Each structure stands twice: as C-alpha cells, then as structure tokens.
Amino acid sequence: MQHIIDRFISYVTVDTESDPNSETTPSSKKQLVLARNLVKELKAIGMEDVTMDRKGYIMATLPSNVEHEVPVIGFISHYDTTPDFTGANVKPQIIENYDGKDIVLNAEQNIVLSPSYFKDLLQYKGQTLITTDGTTLLGADDKAGITEIVTAMEYLIQHPEILHGKIRVGFTPDEEIGRGAHHFDVEKFGADWAYTMDGSQIGELEYENFNAAGAKVTFKGKSVHPGYAKGKMINSMLLASKFISKLPKKEVPEMTKGYEGFFHVTGITGSIEESTVSLIIRDHDKKLFKKRKEFLHELTAKFNKKFKKQFGDDIAIIEIKDQYYNMKEKVEPVFHIVKIAEKAMKKLDIKPIIKPIRGGTDGCQLSYKGLPCPNIFAGGHNFHGKYEYVPVESMQKAVEVIVKIAELTADKK
Known part of the structure; x- marks a missing residue:
C-alpha cells in the first residue's frame, strides 16, 4: 500500500x-x-x-x-x-x-x-x-x-x-x-x-455519457446618455439576463441527476453595447439533445423578432458547437x-x-x-x-x- x-x-x-x-x-x-x-x-x-x-x-x-x-x-x-x-x-x-x-x-x-x-x-x-x-x-x-x-x-x-x-x-x-x-x-x-x-x-x-455542446449567445445593444435614453437605449446586459430567465428553471445541474439533461450557464460578460452568455448543453438522449439545441435557436429568434424594428439587424447571435457524443x-x-x-x-x-x-x-x-x-x-x-x-x-x-x-x-x- x-x-x-x-x-x-x-x-x-x-x-x-x-x-x-x-x-x-x-x-x-x-x-x-x-x-x-x-x-x-x-x-x-x-x-x-x-x-x-x-x-x-x-x-x-x-x-x-x-x-x-x-x-x-x-x-x-x-x-x-x-x-x-x-x-x-x-x-x-x-x-x-x-x-x-x-x-x-x-x-x-x-x-x-x-x-x-x-x-x-x-x-x-x-x-x-x-x-x-x-x-x-x-x-x-x-x-x-x-x-x-x-x-x-x-x-x-x-x-x-x-x-x-x-x-x-x-x-x-x-x-x-x-x-x-x-x-x-x-x-x-x-x-x-x-x-x-x-x-x-x-x-x-x-x-x-452525455451528448455535449457549448453555446455562446452575443447580444447587441445601443448606448445612449441615460438622461435621454427613453425609447432609444437597448441595454444588452438586460437582454442577456432576460434570455437566461427564459431557460427551463428546473433543467440545471443543481436540480438534475441520472439521465436528466440540463442547460448550464457558465459565464456572462457584458456592457451596454454588447454582452455574451456562455452555456453548455447536456443530454444522454440524442433526440432530446437535438431539441435542446433547437430550443436555444428558437429562443434567440424570438429576441430578434421582438427587437427587429427597433434595432434593425439581429440583436442576438447564437453559436452552438457540438463537443462530444x-x-x-x-x-x-x-x-x-x-x-x-x-x-x-x-x-x-x-x-x-x-x-x-x-x-x-x-x-x-x-x-x-x-x-x-x-x-x-x-x-x-x-x-x-x-x-x-x-x-x-x-x-x-x-x-x-x-x-x-x-x-x-x-x-x-
């Protein structure tokens, strides 16, 4: 020994x-x-x-x-x-x-x-x-x-x-x-x-083991003097926060076990003009894994649709990369x-x-x-x-x- x-x-x-x-x-x-x-x-x-x-x-x-x-x-x-x-x-x-x-x-x-x-x-x-x-x-x-x-x-x-x-x-x-x-x-x-x-x-x-992917969602914003910001400013940090709040609340690492998959926010960086949310996606089931990735794409699309008139271009850009299977x-x-x-x-x-x-x-x-x-x-x-x-x-x-x-x-x- x-x-x-x-x-x-x-x-x-x-x-x-x-x-x-x-x-x-x-x-x-x-x-x-x-x-x-x-x-x-x-x-x-x-x-x-x-x-x-x-x-x-x-x-x-x-x-x-x-x-x-x-x-x-x-x-x-x-x-x-x-x-x-x-x-x-x-x-x-x-x-x-x-x-x-x-x-x-x-x-x-x-x-x-x-x-x-x-x-x-x-x-x-x-x-x-x-x-x-x-x-x-x-x-x-x-x-x-x-x-x-x-x-x-x-x-x-x-x-x-x-x-x-x-x-x-x-x-x-x-x-x-x-x-x-x-x-x-x-x-x-x-x-x-x-x-x-x-x-x-x-x-x-x-x-x-899990099927695994990493995702990065970048949110764009518009910085305007806060005293004159009504109807003009778009704070990308608040968008990032709202995005996170839309993730399934019980599908996180601290509330799952066994074969249950999850979304896990691993990092947030930001300013008014631009913020990034990093997260990982995990699921043992291949079909559920695919659905999780689709959910993030759909959630991002909703943000873009909501702010299209005010912002013009896509306000949220998502990138998902598979890591292992x-x-x-x-x-x-x-x-x-x-x-x-x-x-x-x-x-x-x-x-x-x-x-x-x-x-x-x-x-x-x-x-x-x-x-x-x-x-x-x-x-x-x-x-x-x-x-x-x-x-x-x-x-x-x-x-x-x-x-x-x-x-x-x-x-x-």
Whole structure:
C-alpha cells in the first residue's frame, strides 16, 4: 500500500493544470514535467515501446506472455488537472484508519471535510484517505488512474505467472479542457478496445455519457446618455439576463441527476453595447439533445423578432458547437468489453455500479475514433476542488481490477 501512496504523491505534487485559453498541445508546458517523468518510470519498470510524441501523448506496451491469440487491450488516463481550482503546491495529507468524523483540512482557514455534508466518506471508515490541505485540489482526477495503471503493469511484469495478452497504456494531456483525445493516435495505439481509469468511487463502471455542446449567445445593444435614453437605449446586459430567465428553471445541474439533461450557464460578460452568455448543453438522449439545441435557436429568434424594428439587424447571435457524443452507441455493439470489466470486479468482491456518466471522458471521444472505451473507477471523490480525497484501498482495488481484466481477456475458456 505504501508503494501506491508514494507513487500517487509523486504525481500530484507536480502541477499539471491545463489552460483552456492556450492553443498549444499540451496547453501548458508544465504538464510535460510529469509526462517526461512518466516516460522514465515506464521504462524503469520494464515496459516496452515507450514513446511520447511532440504533443505529449504517452504510449507504452506490455508484450503478451501467452502463445494463443488474444485481443490487444488498453488502459488510458490523463495527467492534466482542471483549471477550475489551483493544482499548484499540492500538499497531500494522509489520514490513516479514518474514524468517520470530521477531517480538518486547514485549521487556520477553518476548512473541514465533513461526512455530514460529504456522506460518501462514511463508507471508507477504517481505511486510509489521502486529502488536500484545503488550499488546492488533490489531482486524483486523474493521477489516481495513472498510479493504478503503472502499478498494475509493474505487478504483471513482476508476476509472469499471470497470463495476459498484449497490453497498451496511454496517458493524455488536456482532458480537463475537452481536448484529451483530439490528437490521440488510435491506429498507433493499436488496441481492439480500451478502458479509461477515470471514474470516481469504487465499483463505478460506465459506458454511457452525455451528448455535449457549448453555446455562446452575443447580444447587441445601443448606448445612449441615460438622461435621454427613453425609447432609444437597448441595454444588452438586460437582454442577456432576460434570455437566461427564459431557460427551463428546473433543467440545471443543481436540480438534475441520472439521465436528466440540463442547460448550464457558465459565464456572462457584458456592457451596454454588447454582452455574451456562455452555456453548455447536456443530454444522454440524442433526440432530446437535438431539441435542446433547437430550443436555444428558437429562443434567440424570438429576441430578434421582438427587437427587429427597433434595432434593425439581429440583436442576438447564437453559436452552438457540438463537443462530444454518447459513447453508448459505439460500446453496445461490443458489449462484451463491459461484461469483462463487470466480471473482473465481481471476482474481486467489488459490487459493480453501472450508471451513466454525468459528464465526459477521453473514452467517449476515443469510442467515436474507433477505440471503444468504457470508464472504470479510479477511486477519488469531490474532484475539482479543495474537498477532493481518495481512499488508498480503492486505488489498490483498481489495480487489481486492471490485472484481472488482463487475465480474463487472455483466458481461453
């Protein structure tokens, strides 16, 4: 267990925050610090064909140790962390034999990780938790996944009696800003299917995710001296506010769960002359996803119709871009790959939690690029913030799941 802790901490203490405003890949140079370390480590544990391309995509091979033909499988994680919260100067805290009570992350700032608010904590009573110090995120998303993959490969190398086929591993940059799979060379990776180790609590197994789009609505206005503005001024900020008020009030992230989709306003900037509303659109159902996009177009058209006489041109301009789609469509035809992961968990006395992802992973984009790629738990909780934590036992179980999947895939029975 200490080996996993040490490996994980060596990863999370390297700042790899991605940058959505950058046009480069990786989006931040500091991601390459960890990437280069990973390349060295993969070689050191005995992996073969270890490569990193100029965009920071890492791939490596564990050769087959069986004579019969076995499908090539892959395991993938991302090494960047979200720009939503700082990942600089991460100072992990290790809580041994967790007693089920409040954990003071930072006494000076009175930051407490409490089971009264984060009820999932109670299922890890008696286990070893790794938390933040309350000032940064932890980075278990997805450095826990990297830890598990590297540790599993190391274990298989050290235990050649465990039979397995050829295994490919891949580590990507920029997943947190939606670009993790953009430059992933599926043909070079050469796997029949893969699994992302990028889920949350122990047991999670996911092959469905949101269909996703981003929208930007720009509102034009007319600035006139406020003392003489009657019937002349058009305040674009008020238009933007009214637009938001027309969105379905119960179809927002904080009021939806499971398969329920939503509209989520992510930003507003503005002045009298021009304001912009940024939002994301999410739905598991393809038809409902399409209807959500149509609704925004229709809502924008109503604003233009209402102000056409006063403003002349379109007063609202909408731009919608699809981001990714539900991988279910690509995974269902090869559903045995989900069944293998489910069987692996059951053999290890882990209860599979098969549910839709309320988000996206590299796997959804990779599935559409020809690499079916369900998602498996990495163990962390409360991603993207100061309350993030990961039970060490969950990481250990994830390592065992990877090993068992490799073993089951090579089983001739």
